[in-house]
Amino acid sequence: MMAGVGAGTNAASVRSVLIALAWTAALSRCGAHAMSGMEDEAWGAVERRGTHFVVRGRPFLVHGFNTYWLMVFAADPATRCKVSDVFKDAADAGLTVCRTWAFNDGGWRALQISPFVYDEEVFKGLDFVVSEARTHGMRLMLSLCNNWEDYGGKAQYVRWGKEAGLDLSGDDDFFSDPTVKSYYKAFVKTVITRVNTFTNVAYKDDPTIMAWELINEPRCPSDPSGDTLQAWFEEMAAYVKSIDPMHLLEIGVEGFYGPSTPERLQLNPNTCAGDAGTDFIRNHQVAGVDFASVHVYSDTWLPDPDSDAHLQFVRDWMHQHMDDAEKLLGMPVVFGEFGASVKDERFDSGFRETFMETVYNTLLSSRTRRDVGGGCLVWQLFPEGTEHMDDGYAVVLAESPSTLQMLSQHSRNLQTHHSKGSCGSSEPREEL
Template identity: 25%
Template sequence: MTHSIDRRAFLAGSAVLAGCTAAGPHPATGGHRPAAFIRRDGMRLMAGTEPYRFVGANVWYAAWLGADAPYGDRARLRRELDTLRAMGVTNLRIMASGEEGPLRNSIKPGFRDAGEDYNAALLGGLDFALAEMAARGMRAVLALTNFWEWSGGMMTYLTYVNGGRYIDMNDPAHPWPAFANMNAQFYASEAAQALYRDWIRTIVTRTNGVTGMRYADDPTIMSWQLANEPRPAGDMAHADLPQFTGWVEGTARFIKSLDPNHLVSTGSEGLKGSLEQPDIALAAHRPDAIDYLTVHIWPNNWGWVDQRDLPGTYDGGQAQVADYIARHEALARQLGKPMVIEEFGYPRDGGSNDPAAPTTYKDRFYRQIHAATLRSMDESGPIVGTNFWAWNGEARAAHADYRFRDGDRQYMGDPPHEPQGWYGIFTGDSTIRLIADHAAAIGRVPA
């Protein structure tokens, strides 16, 4: 099949950007398949002889949309990619895993269950998504499991090997940090690790059914990621730090043994995912098989702001965001590695989930992230890119309560356990203009 971009679809995506600054030097036209693997060079990422800097998005559901199945929508996936590429977004962080099991709020279908009969339609959806991204010159970060429940993740792996025992996240009978502490058993379970490594081997050595290219040979993939937001435990009392950091290094080396061409990253939140301990964050990112530091920033989730009173709490949160970025830049310099702010999210005004609600404070937050990123790039600092959370695009909540229900097909960046519209960016949002202008600004940073 051809990988050129449909002109009508591209023009429709470009219409979203009417009045925006041109989004960088690489227009979203066909024929821009990535030619060089991304590699680490000190605190830089490189594509061939050029520094690789990027504006990215989180689109966890790309494989689901790409599936040739009743739950897929390949036409929508193409439209969303066209829109993102027209914005200057060139990097997508997506789920390359999903474990089916008993957890409430986990997405179904998944890529796998306890057996080896993996979901061929979802694997084909991932193939299709990567092929369409390649046609647009986009790169992928592929997450190989999840600490959290919304895609099954580590807790579901444990159910496969422990007789079906589990804790649901936010179960009143098992309040925080019970879920995270039980998850830590994943790192010690040889049986769970064997299943996890079987999945890694399947994906990393897979041949794309659309392009005929081995994943390990495809420069469209920027990085394999151990998990979405792995934590050593929920509290220090349950954290076996040598075990956790051994899991990080051992898994990263295993991936590199299968595929020496691609970067490997942790998917960590940074200090928040390291029990607020700099030594843990450093230990998790120090192994040579881990190529860059990942950072996530969630002011509302972490209590730095209150979505019900953004006018009264924004400034205090802004100061904490600035400090969090600065602390991680210092860690990245200590490691001598690049840094990616690969998740950052903020609510709409009043905490609304309605796409019609303004994004006054969200836009201010994005401007802060963008300014810090550009400053680091201008000063040859460690920040090389960002992935905002997340792209909702043309999707709209199917229900008046903004809750995802089994069988819903309006996939968006807000995962199924969260209100649909809470953090994601919709077509029509003013935030799109900020992203496009930021992409253009990055394109002007000297090499």
């Protein structure tokens, strides 16, 4: 039942029984199970050590993917097995980290129905995602909000504020209005302190979760100075860490340089990027932020149709951010999203594979010259039967053997790289 809704009628009781039976049947079909070995020391938390990630003292690199809709699919017994499918496909290719939404604000199948009111059945869907990730040896990066209107995001928070009588002028008030910020904090606390109904482990204590992300691709163009977003990052990073000091934290920015580094503004993909209200260097100097976040989308950022220009931008963009992460920030850098749309008439699937290979090669080759760790996550991996969700970026491994081979080869390259004692350790690798 939805939180905040009475459940005393016979009809409600019958519905609860049916829901419980549906969960049991779906779990049986998917082959999922509660993790009795969650306390196993071998499944340690991912930690940050300087410019690297480690697990139980051994190097850990992010080789991962995005699939944003997992919670929504898991909330429906008819589609829950797609969650299992994508984790299995990813694990078979050697991927070890998944980034997905831990939010859905208002609207269809919402997790947060309204401020302080949550849907328990959707929460059980998120529980399943976390449990099933552990089943397949997958770490999770969980994003807690969206800058965009998809799945509600900051616009939905502002609508709730207006409905409550607040005098708000625009969506960017999400970052400054005290009441709206209290909505976000309440939601964040509810998620982080949630006890998983399958594992009986609180999210804040579960090493399956690698990191929390404050918000996906935050922008505040109403304040290009960056002060508004900076203050919000400082407040929310401190708040999350006060509840959960164990897990890593990142802020979710795209990597645009801002006013604090005017000499780097020309490195942005366009002039508008410098006015987005974000500031890569300054933002990542916030206390409590553990690693740098960067996205890579030359197809939407650059008007140039020349594919070589796009690939050169990717290399330059990545090298600059890795260099800054090492020398200025002293933290790992994760390219949390990268991809190319096959719906872009300028490019084709062949370019997308070349684009992906450029990202992987740039990341791997840089490690021979820099003392900085991190990794990357492709946008986005889909299992068969979910093509109707494709935004042009979907990679269905069963339908693209060459892409599967590329991902698997990168996994092997990472293994070889670590077997040579890279990233400051000559110990055997436990996991990627």
